[in-house]
């Protein structure tokens with residue numbers, strides 16, 4: 711029996727080793743991947759619910775690895791965050807998105823461009839300055855840019871986070887609290903944070919029409935947010951019933967497969983920009 715346990719441990723160690731070396735490989739490969747265009751962005755449309763028209767899109771990063779194929783951001787983002795390499799990736803995505811949106815904006819002015827910013831970057835003044843400068847240089851108006859920050863990490867070290875958020879907002883860039891509802895947000899916390907928008911997590915939105923508790927959560931969040939003067943975005947809308955329900959609740963913006971899956975810059979341009987303009 712002891713022998714068997716020993717073998718199981720040996721096997722477990724090998725598995726852990728593979729996981730560790732995979733992580734190290736990804737980190738070592740980041741620069742090459744950025745240079746060779748193996749890291750790229752897709753855009754998921756956001757729909758203005760009351761106006762019934764395109765509001766903008768969120769940039770989502772993709773990594774097509776030469777041997778491993780497509781790696782999910784849920785896998786590589788946390789690795790880059792832990793290794794303090796997330797600033798490089800984020801600036802790359804931001805630049806890409808700003809460039810693509812400058813092109814879209816020429817055809818369809820006023821589109822909103824959302825980019826995900828890991829909350830730990832709020833504690834990196836070089837990153838914050840750099841990001842603000844890049845938005846400033848882009849032809850888009852700064853108010854067309856939204857930084858989506860997850861609520862859990864925004865809670866850590868409130869003072870420093872608030873200072874960074876205020877700096878971003880002072881530049882005219884808007885702030886959205888991402889994955890709202892999954893962390894520990896309270897009303898008093900929301901009141902303290904200098905934000906413009908909250909984005910209700912898809913785990914509440916997807917089951918809206920079948921789960922009464924989630925429906926209640928979404929409805930009361932819309933009311934709360936509007937009471938605080940914030941815009942509300944719902945993510946993870948997968949069918950028409952869900953969209954209709956959100957419209958009834960007064961939700962401002964919707965995103966999800968019902969509107970569109972994330973698409974490449976070229977298809978966003980042809981399907982959403984040219985189609986609307988034409």
Ligand code: C2E
Pocket residue numbers: 754769770771782783784787800803826827828888889912945946947948965966967968972
């Ligand atoms: P997120 O910011 O909450 O993005 C929404 C995720 O839900 C995306 O997954 C999107 O493809 C997916 N999704 C959208 N609509 C639906 C729907 O109707 N149903 C379902 N089931 N899923 C939907 P994705 O692209 O795999 O991204 C996963 C996470 O990775 C993102 O979650 C975000 O936290 C992170 N991420 C992606 N791109 C970036 C980035 O450039 N920077 C940083 N820091 N994080 C990123």
Ligand code: CA
Pocket residue numbers: 768826858888
């Ligand atoms: Ca997001």
Ligand code: CA
Pocket residue numbers: 845846847848849850851852
């Ligand atoms: Ca600008």
Ligand code: CA
Pocket residue numbers: 888889911912945
């Ligand atoms: Ca989410």
